[in-house]
Amino acid sequence: xxxxxxxxxxxxxxxxxxxxxxxxxxxxxxxxxxxxxxxxxxxxxxxxxxxxxxxxxxxxxxxxxxxxxxxxxxxxxxxxxxxxxxxxxxxxxxxxxxxxxxxxxxxxxxxxxxxxxxxx
Amino acid sequence: xxxxxxxxxxxxxxxxxxxxxxxxxxxxxxxxxxxxxxxxxxxxxxxxxxxxxxxxxxxxxxxxxxxxxxxxxxxxxxxxxxxxxxxxxxxxxxxxxxxxxxxxxxxxxxxxxxxxxxxxxxxxxxxxxxxxxxxxxxxxxxxxxxxxxxxx
Numbered sequence: 001x002x003x004x005x006x007x008x009x010x011x012x013x014x015x016x017x018x019x020x021x022x023x024x025x026x027x028x029x030x031x032x033x034x035x036x037x038x039x040x041x042x043x044x045x046x047x048x049x050x051x052x053x054x055x056x057x058x059x060x061x062x063x064x065x066x067x068x069x070x071x072x073x074x075x076x077x078x079x080x081x082x083x084x085x086x087x088x089x090x091x092x093x094x095x096x097x098x099x100x101x102x103x104x105x106x107x108x109x110x111x112x113x114x115x116x117x118x119x120x
Numbered sequence: 121x122x123x124x125x126x127x128x129x130x131x132x133x134x135x136x137x138x139x140x141x142x143x144x145x146x147x148x149x150x151x152x153x154x155x156x157x158x159x160x161x162x163x164x165x166x167x168x169x170x171x172x173x174x175x176x177x178x179x180x181x182x183x184x185x186x187x188x189x190x191x192x193x194x195x196x197x198x199x200x201x202x203x204x205x206x207x208x209x210x211x212x213x214x215x216x217x218x219x220x221x222x223x224x225x226x227x228x229x230x231x232x233x234x235x236x237x238x239x240x241x242x243x244x245x246x247x248x249x250x251x252x253x254x255x256x257x258x259x260x261x262x263x264x265x266x267x268x269x270x271x272x
Contacts, residue, residue, distance in 0.1 A: 024122075025122065025125045025128045026125065027125060027128040027129060027132065028128060030128075030132065031131055031135070031180070034132055034135055035135065037139070038135060038173075041139050041142065042139070042143075044146070045142055045143050045145070045165075046146070048146040048147060048149065048150045049150075051150060052158070056155075058212065058217050059215075060155045060208055060209075060211065060215070060217060061155050061158060063208060064149070064155065064158055064159060064162050064208060065149055067166070067208075068146065068162045068165050068166065071142075071165055071170060071197075071201075072142060072146070072165070074170055074197075075138065075142050075169055075170055075173050078170070078173040078174055078176075078177050078193070079135075079173060081177050081181065081186065082131070082135070082173075082180045082181065085180070085181050086181075087181075087183060087185040087186055087189075090177070090186060090189035090190060090193065091189065093189075093193055094189060094192060094193055094196065097170075097193060097196055097200065101196075101200040101203075101204055104204040104207070104208060105203075105204060105207055107208075108204070108210075109207075109211070110211075111208070111211040111215050112210065112211030112214040112215060116215070
């Protein structure tokens with residue numbers, strides 16, 4: 001029980017928790033440039049998904065592109081975690097992933113319902 | 121080469137992998153011809169992309185909280201993406217979405233026809249392209265598409 005409480009305390013450490021200062025690494029600026037590049041590519045991917053959401057001939061295409069946008073947001077939040085070296089952003093990533101999954105399941109139930117009206 | 125350098129090399133590698141798969145999934149969603157094919161691209165985006173980025177976070181930050189949450193995110197992505205894709209594809213099929221006209225086989229339609237008793241065991245089963253009927257699935261004949269479907 002004490003071990004569980006200790007693990008909970010360690011998991012709950014927030015942004016204010018004092019982290020050990022990172023050692024110097026010559027690749028750190030390259031990593032940060034790659035993170036900015038990744039943010040740009042993720043936003044471009046979201047725009048491509050928005051194009052499919054507007055164009056999509058079937059409702060399943062739109063739901064699928066919305067699901068992919070939610071996963072891109074998860075990736076973007078993880079990139080923010082790496083950039084800020086903080087702990088609390090991954091909670092947001094997990095919440096966005098769960099909400100996207102639940103909404104995909106709900107839309108799948110809606111699409112597969114035989115009493116639904118004709119194709120919008 | 122210190123341990124911070126090694127961690128940064130691993131982090132850069134996994135971040136590049138994740139960014140690549142994220143963008144490739146989005147391009148596939150635009151470029152693929154069919155909702156079922158687009159589901160394939162979206163699964164790449166949500167499993168491999170998120171996995172790469174989360175591994176980059178693990179190797180760069182390295183705290184226990186980040187490691188645990190990133191592993192939970194990876195586990196959730198590995199569970200949620202196939203389930204969501206499967207349910208969406210099945211719902212689209214139930215809704216009557218026509219597959220791509222160059223698709224090789226549509227086994228859910230075949231199973232439905234088989235259960236409805238429309239075809240006997242040796243009769244040619246319904247395909248996505250009804251112009252080319254092929255033999256039964258466990259009997260690969262001279263038709264190459266039947267052999268592909270029997271292997272798959």
